[in-house]
Amino acid sequence: MRILEGENVCKYFGGLKAVSGVDFHVDHGEILGLIGPNGAGKTTLFNIISASLANETGNIHFDGKKITGKKAHHICRSGIARTFQAVKIFGAMTALENVQVALLFGCGTKISKKQASEQAMEWLEFVGLLKDSSTLAKDLTIANQKRLEVARALATNPKILMLDEVIAGLNATETTELMALVRKIRDKGITIIMIEHVMKAIMSICDRIIVLHHGEKIAEGTPEAIASNPTVIEIYLGK
Numbered sequence: 001m002r003i004l005e006g007e008n009v010c011k012y013f014g015g016l017k018a019v020s021g022v023d024f025h026v027d028h029g030e031i032l033g034l035i036g037p038n039g040a041g042k043t044t045l046f047n048i049i050s051a052s053l054a055n056e057t058g059n060i061h062f063d064g065k066k067i068t069g070k071k072a073h074h075i076c077r078s079g080i081a082r083t084f085q086a087v088k089i090f091g092a093m094t095a096l097e098n099v100q101v102a103l104l105f106g107c108g109t110k111i112s113k114k115q116a117s118e119q120a121m122e123w124l125e126f127v128g129l130l131k132d133s134s135t136l137a138k139d140l141t142i143a144n145q146k147r148l149e150v151a152r153a154l155a156t157n158p159k160i161l162m163l164d165e166v167i168a169g170l171n172a173t174e175t176t177e178l179m180a181l182v183r184k185i186r187d188k189g190i191t192i193i194m195i196e197h198v199m200k201a202i203m204s205i206c207d208r209i210i211v212l213h214h215g216e217k218i219a220e221g222t223p224e225a226i227a228s229n230p231t232v233i234e235i236y237l238g239k
Contacts, residue, residue: 003028003191004049004080004160009058011044011215018044019055020215026160031182031192033206033223035199037236041215042195043085046162049193050082051075063159077108081158083149085165085195091138095148098137099123099155106156120155127151127181143174150181154190161185163194167201179205199237203227211236 004026011019019041026032034042047053049060051072059068067075090098099120103111111119124130127147132140137148146166153161167178179201186192196202202209203223211219211232219229226232 001028002026004060004062004193006049006060007058009045009048009060010056011041011048011053012056017215019048019212022058022212022215022217024210024217026191026193027208028191029186029189030207031186031194031205033202033209034193034195034212035197035202035209035226035236036212036218039214040212042212043164044215045212046082046164046193046195049075050080050162073106076106076156076158079157079159080162081106081153081156081160082162083146083153083164083166085168087142087145087149089137089145089148089152091136093137094134095124095129095137095140095151096120096133098148099152102152102155106152108157120151123151123155124148126154126184128177143170143178146170146178147181150185154185158190160191160193163192163196165195165197167196167198175201 002025006022006024009019009022036042048055051070059066062080100116103116103119121133124133127150129144129147129151132144137145140148167175170178175198182192182205206223209223209226210217211226213235219226219232
């Protein structure tokens with residue numbers, strides 16, 4: 001069953017077509033990969049879905065309801081959360097406080113500060129940061145800053161989690177651990193869309209992949225189909 005669907009989504013920056021006539025859908029419970037060269041329009045599409053940017057044409061439906069034109073905080077509270085290519089944590093706040101913010105302001109329901117603290121600790125434990133709860137976010141390693149951003153997004157109780165290069169820049173061990181975390185998130189019933197350049201990760205973890213190039217969708221299919229697609233190999237993967 002489709003949980004998210006976009007039709008003819010376009011975004012222009014001056015004369016540049018950042019996203020051009022893209023149709024896409026995401027099925028409930030799947031891990032969808034979004035790949036393509038730098039500048040292909042991947043993060044722009046994320047920004048449109050999360051309402052950080054407004055699209056020129058096309059419509060997006062989430063859970064059967066049109067969300068085109070809604071504000072970013074409405075999108076978040078309706079059940080779509082995201083991380084960012086360059087982590088956007090609150091560096092001067094502790095890991096615990098970062099997640100508390102999401103619980104107090106990113107959800108559609110009101111909770112007390114005590115409940116926010118308790119639930120924040122649960123999410124930190126879930127992503128493996130319980131021992132770092134009192135550490136300032138800016139003092140965490142890059143890998144743990146990414147985990148913290150994931151915890152903060154999860155704290156908004158999303159149905160869909162969008163991960164923008166959460167594995168980029170990590171070593172082999174950290175990559176394996178983050179991939180395990182992504183699977184654990186999906187096991188909780190959360191649908192995942194992930195942008196990633198680490199092909200080992202994207203090919204092994206995704207159920208389906210969409211490939212963008214110059215803002216257009218050039219391929220879509222299983223990891224096996226994408227890996228053997230001549231156009232994708234020529235433009236992105238290489239021989």
